[in-house]
Amino acid sequence: MTARPMVEIRGVHKGFGTLEVLHGIDLTVAEGEVTAVLGPSGSGKSTLLRCVNHLERADRGYVSVDGELIGYRRGRGVLHELKEKHILRQRGAIGFVFQSFNLFPHLTVLENITEAPRFALRRPAAEAEADARALLARVGLADRADAYPRQLSGGQQQRVAIARALALRPKVLLFDEPTSALDPELVGEVLDVIRDLAAGGTTMIIVTHEIGFAREVADTVVFMSDGRIVETGPPSQVFDAPSHERTRAFLAKVL
Ligand code: ADP
Ligand code: MG
Numbered sequence: 001m002t003a004r005p006m007v008e009i010r011g012v013h014k015g016f017g018t019l020e021v022l023h024g025i026d027l028t029v030a031e032g033e034v035t036a037v038l039g040p041s042g043s044g045k046s047t048l049l050r051c052v053n054h055l056e057r058a059d060r061g062y063v064s065v066d067g068e069l070i071g072y073r074r075g076r077g078v079l080h081e082l083k084e085k086h087i088l089r090q091r092g093a094i095g096f097v098f099q100s101f102n103l104f105p106h107l108t109v110l111e112n113i114t115e116a117p118r119f120a121l122r123r124p125a126a127e128a129e130a131d132a133r134a135l136l137a138r139v140g141l142a143d144r145a146d147a148y149p150r151q152l153s154g155g156q157q158q159r160v161a162i163a164r165a166l167a168l169r170p171k172v173l174l175f176d177e178p179t180s181a182l183d184p185e186l187v188g189e190v191l192d193v194i195r196d197l198a199a200g201g202t203t204m205i206i207v208t209h210e211i212g213f214a215r216e217v218a219d220t221v222v223f224m225s226d227g228r229i230v231e232t233g234p235p236s237q238v239f240d241a242p243s244h245e246r247t248r249a250f251l252a253k254v255l
Contacts (some may be wrong), residue, residue: 003030004255006203007172008104011061012051014044019234021047024061029220031145032201036235039224040250045207048224052205054087065094066171092120095165095173099180101157103149103164109136110145113164116155128167135163140194155186159193167199173197175206209254213217215239223247 007029014022021044025238037045050056052063054071060129062079063070070090072079082090103112113132117123118247123131136142149157158178165173175194179187191213198204198217214221214235221238223231224245231238242248 003032004161006031006066008064012058014047014051014058015055021227027222029203029205031203032207034198034204035220035222036216036218037205037207037222037224043224044227045224046176046222048246049176049207052174053091057228086252088216092168093171095168097161097165097171097175097178099177101161103157103160105149112160113167135166139163149209153186154182155189158190162193164186172203179210199213211254
C-alpha cells in the first residue's frame, strides 16, 4: 500500500522574469506508479517536468528522486548547486521523452540508443549494443536498428526515443505530451509501449491530453491550472467527479 516515494516535488516555484509560472507545486510519485498531468496550455506542465530534472532551476522548493536531491547538495544547512557534470549524471536517472522525439539525425537508431550509455556511462560498446537491441525489441523495432531517424515514421521515432531513455536505466521516466506531434493513426503504437512500461512497474510522470489513456494507465491524475495543482486523485475521481470548476470546464472541452 505505502510504496516508497520515488519523486518528491516540494514547494516548487518558478518564474521567467516577471511571469510567475509555478506557484508552489507539491507532488509525490510513489515507486512503480504512474501520474498523469493534465491542464490547459500554458498552465506550467512542461516547466514542472523540466524542473524535475533540473533543465529549469526552481526559484524556490526542491525535487528529489529516490531520496536524492536533484541539482543541489546540502552543506551547512544551505543548498549548493552541483557541478554540471554531476547534474548530467543525475539526469541519466530521470528519462525524458519530448513531444518532438529529439533524436540525433546523423546517428542510426542503434547509435542513438548506445550514445549515452557508451560515452556518458562508459559502458563497453558490445554491452551497450546488446542492451540497445533488447530495448528495440521491447518497443517493437528490432528490425530497424540500422535505420536513420528520417527513415522512420513519427511513431517509430518516438519509440526509439523511449528506448533511448530506457537505456540509462532511469528511476523515473518523464513524458511531455509524447503523442501530441503524431498523426492520429500512430498514437496507439506509442501508447502501447507506455502501457507496457506501466505494467512492468516503471515509475512515470506523463503530461498528456489523452484522457482515455490516462484513465486506463494512471494511478493518479493531477490537474494543473495557472501554475497550481488544482485537483489530484485517482482517475475515477478526477474524471468522473471533479470537485473543481476549472477541472470540469477543462474536461468539458477535451472530452
Ligand atoms: P504548458 O506545458 O502547460 O503548456 P509551459 O510550462 O510550457 O506550459 O509554460 C507555462 C508558461 O511559462 C507559459 O506562459 C510560457 O509562455 C512560459 N514559459 C515557459 N518557458 C519559458 C521560458 N523559457 N521563458 C519565458 N517564458 C516561458
Ligand atoms: Mg507543455
